[in-house]
Amino acid sequence: MRTIISLNQNWQFYKTKPTDSTGEAVTLPHTWNAVDGQDGGNDYHRGTCWYVQKLSRPELENGERVWLQCKGAAMTAEVYLNGEKLARHEGGYSTFRVDLTDHLGDNNELCISVDNSDNDTVYPQKADFTFYGGLYRDVELIIVPAVHFALGYCGTPGMKVTPVVDLDAGTAVVTAEAWVEGEGSEKNTVSFTVAGQTQTVPVVDGHAQAAFILENVHLWDGVDNPYLYTATASLSSGDEISARFGCRKFEINPQKGFLLNGRSYPLRGVSRHQDRQKSGNALTLEMHKEDMAIIRELGANTLRLAHYQHAQEFYDLCDENGIVVWAEIPYITQHLTNGCANTLSQMEELIVQNYNHPCIAVWGLSNEITAASTVNEELLENHRALNELCHKLDSTRLTTMADVFMLEIESPILEIPDVNSYNLYFGWYLGDLEQNDEFFDEYHEKYPDRAIGFSEYGADANPQYHSVYPERGDYTESYQCVYHEHMLQMIEARPWLWATHVWNLFDFGADGREEGGKPGQNQKGLVTFDRQLKKDPFYLYKAAWNQTEAFVHLCGSRYVDRTEDVTEIKVYSNQPEVTLYVDGKQVASQTGHVVFKFSVPITGEHTIEARANDCHSVMQIKKVEEPNPNYTMPGRAPVVNWFDQGDDDPTCFSVNDKMADIQADPKAGAIIGQMMAKGASSHGDVAEAVKDNPALIRMMGRMTLLSMLKQAGTSAEQIQQLNRVLQGIKKPQ
Ligand code: GCU
Numbered sequence: 001m002r003t004i005i006s007l008n009q010n011w012q013f014y015k016t017k018p019t020d021s022t023g024e025a026v027t028l029p030h031t032w033n034a035v036d037g038q039d040g041g042n043d044y045h046r047g048t049c050w051y052v053q054k055l056s057r058p059e060l061e062n063g064e065r066v067w068l069q070c071k072g073a074a075m076t077a078e079v080y081l082n083g084e085k086l087a088r089h090e091g092g093y094s095t096f097r098v099d100l101t102d103h104l105g106d107n108n109e110l111c112i113s114v115d116n117s118d119n120d121t122v123y124p125q126k127a128d129f130t131f132y133g134g135l136y137r138d139v140e141l142i143i144v145p146a147v148h149f150a151l152g153y154c155g156t157p158g159m160k161v162t163p164v165v166d167l168d169a170g171t172a173v174v175t176a177e178a179w180v181e182g183e184g185s186e187k188n189t190v191s192f193t194v195a196g197q198t199q200t201v202p203v204v205d206g207h208a209q210a211a212f213i214l215e216n217v218h219l220w221d222g223v224d225n226p227y228l229y230t231a232t233a234s235l236s237s238g239d240e241i242s243a244r245f246g247c248r249k250f251e252i253n254p255q256k257g258f259l260l261n262g263r264s265y266p267l268r269g270v271s272r273h274q275d276r277q278k279s280g281n282a283l284t285l286e287m288h289k290e291d292m293a294i295i296r297e298l299g300a301n302t303l304r305l306a307h308y309q310h311a312q313e314f315y316d317l318c319d320e321n322g323i324v325v326w327a328e329i330p331y332i333t334q335h336l337t338n339g340c341a342n343t344l345s346q347m348e349e350l351i352v353q354n355y356n357h358p359c360i361a362v363w364g365l366s367n368e369i370t371a372a373s374t375v376n377e378e379l380l381e382n383h384r385a386l387n388e389l390c391h392k393l394d395s396t397r398l399t400t401m402a403d404v405f406m407l408e409i410e411s412p413i414l415e416i417p418d419v420n421s422y423n424l425y426f427g428w429y430l431g432d433l434e435q436n437d438e439f440f441d442e443y444h445e446k447y448p449d450r451a452i453g454f455s456e457y458g459a460d461a462n463p464q465y466h467s468v469y470p471e472r473g474d475y476t477e478s479y480q481c482v483y484h485e486h487m488l489q490m491i492e493a494r495p496w497l498w499a500t501h502v503w504n505l506f507d508f509g510a511d512g513r514e515e516g517g518k519p520g521q522n523q524k525g526l527v528t529f530d531r532q533l534k535k536d537p538f539y540l541y542k543a544a545w546n547q548t549e550a551f552v553h554l555c556g557s558r559y560v561d562r563t564e565d566v567t568e569i570k571v572y573s574n575q576p577e578v579t580l581y582v583d584g585k586q587v588a589s590q591t592g593h594v595v596f597k598f599s600v601p602i603t604g605e606h607t608i609e610a611r612a613n614d615c616h617s618v619m620q621i622k623k624v625e626e627p628n629p630n631y632t633m634p635g636r637a638p639v640v641n642w643f644d645q646g647d648d649d650p651t652c653f654s655v656n657d658k659m660a661d662i663q664a665d666p667k668a669g670a671i672i673g674q675m676m677a678k679g680a681s682s683h684g685d686v687a688e689a690v691k692d693n694p695a696l697i698r699m700m701g702r703m704t705l706l707s708m709l710k711q712a713g714t715s716a717e718q719i720q721q722l723n724r725v726l727q728g729i730k731k732p733q
Helices: 285-298 312-321 340-354 377-393 434-446 477-492 536-545 659-664 666-682 684-691 694-702 705-711 716-726
Strands: 003-006 011-014 024-026 048-056 065-070 076-081 084-090 096-099 107-115 139-144 159-166 171-181 189-194 197-202 207-214 229-235 240-245 250-253 257-260 267-272 302-305 324-328 360-367 398-404 420-423 452-457 497-502 552-554 566-573 577-582 585-591 594-601 605-612 615-623
Touching: 065 076, 084 096, 159 229, 159 240, 171 189, 171 229, 189 207, 197 207, 267 285, 267 536, 285 312, 285 536, 302 312, 302 497, 312 324, 312 340, 324 340, 324 497, 340 360, 340 377, 360 377, 377 398, 398 452, 420 434, 434 452, 434 477, 434 694, 477 497, 477 536, 536 552, 536 566, 536 594, 552 605, 566 577, 566 605, 566 615, 577 594, 585 594, 594 605, 659 666, 659 694, 659 705, 666 716, 705 716
Parallel strands: 257 497, 267 302, 267 497, 302 324, 324 360, 360 398, 398 420, 420 452, 452 497, 552 615
Antiparallel strands: 003 139, 011 024, 011 048, 048 107, 065 096, 065 139, 076 084, 076 107, 159 171, 171 207, 189 197, 189 229, 229 240, 250 257, 552 566, 566 594, 577 585, 577 605, 605 615
């Protein structure tokens, strides 16, 4: 048997090199950026900090070994025992171990230095999330017999279980492998037990393997039936380990999208960062479980666990809940010339440590890596090396990558992973919502034999902000609803998108951000950073994805003070019919799918109630003369619908036409040309960047002139003036 002893207690923490004075007493999991990493200013502490604890030598018998196990030390750790440096580990998200046995005295001082400072070799270095530092997951001692299952290689679990399912026969062939370390391992045997069957085999060159046939196999079938088997391996030396596994078949088809166990199973879900308000990335099992409960309420069937390896406990929860996972390493935003080795070591640890999890469907090579780097041979070679490593370590899974929106769809890098996915933010950072539809339709038409996914999309929203005229960039909950309603419709019309992941399920720590009224946070979450508030769009997706719990949700419950005479009451529900009551009186009923909109005249204070079957939702609103200033982000003028697009003559050009259509017309194009020439002089770098990037040119051509002008901060008056000029130009018949 093996013994695991927790070392989470009794640490002395030092923000600098340990001194004779006592440090700060801390318990793991711990991060030193729990506060300064989430309050904005991008000034959180980055450097080398130290964790020190006194360690007495455990009782050992018959050559037992003592290993230190660290499950997460961000970002680079060094382990010292009694002043002797025993190990260095570069990568803040994976388990690593150190054999302490031969260095232990009766009483010892264990020091672990952890560094999260800038450097040019360990990823991540440039990204939109806080690089928290600390021993933020468990630290343990593992005591094993002299001959034991492997501990040293890449933080391995010691056993690898490969189930191969034959759906037609209803069987699975399960290959169990184990690796053994220690003097005399050749004299040992390993007994594997799978589904009640046991085979005992010799250890040869430190390796043992057995194959089992499971008849009438019980499939791991996603959220409906995530059945898990357990494989155990027992060494004649007495060591024993186990690994859960699931029998399932994943396929990604360019036309059909994702298939689970032979049936269409579009992956529709969200992304998650591993952090939380006030805790940073030092999460407890209870916090992981609470996140999973929220994911199950949402009804997501997939998770992109961005942008790095997550805790074993969370992959375990995904196995148990049938959530299909995109796992990835933090090869992100900017390619580092000296970082290739680190991408390979982080990917090797990710796969070796997580191979057995049935929930994992794909290995993500990189995220938006061309955002700040050109596609050159070095970058391509790094991706080829990663892709080959993935297939060498795991012949059962596909590779993917998340591409930034301006990466041309013709780029050679897209030919490296098995499947691709794009991060698009049209309708948030730039452009119009329809450009998301156009992008995927163009890609799918040009590459019908290439699977494509939607790895990120989202819009920031502070649930305090509301608007009767929601618009891109206003950080209102109202616009986040408009945005996601469009995206949900777009996705539902394209089942060939193999996976779609909302960015993000939770607001998360991004200390470089100072926006939306919450410095230090990225607020694209459907749920707030503290998990206490589910924003309205959470219920949009719940209505679309969760068919087990009937509900109805009134949007805008935080939009109490309303200036409009007739207000829109929006309801999300997974029921086919919704009835609306105002002050106790039934006013309307609607049948529909997910989104139900009603127009309600308001004059004073009102109780609004939505009912669907036995479920109901109630809120209070009131008519006011002046907009509530708390509903508008400081520094942003309250949005008025200053530009009524209803008056336009559709036979003439207007600012609502697409740039490419306007520029194609000699007269209208000349007017825009003059405007662009004037703009380019002040935005020369933008013009230059666009000139060299056909994807950006194509993307801007699809934008309406209005969204371009708003993006450039043009005033309403100037836009109206330009529109009047364009309205004087007939469109070609
Ligand atoms: C990118 C990036 C994310 C980031 C997101 C955003 O797509 O992959 O890490 O948080 O954009 O800007 O919100």
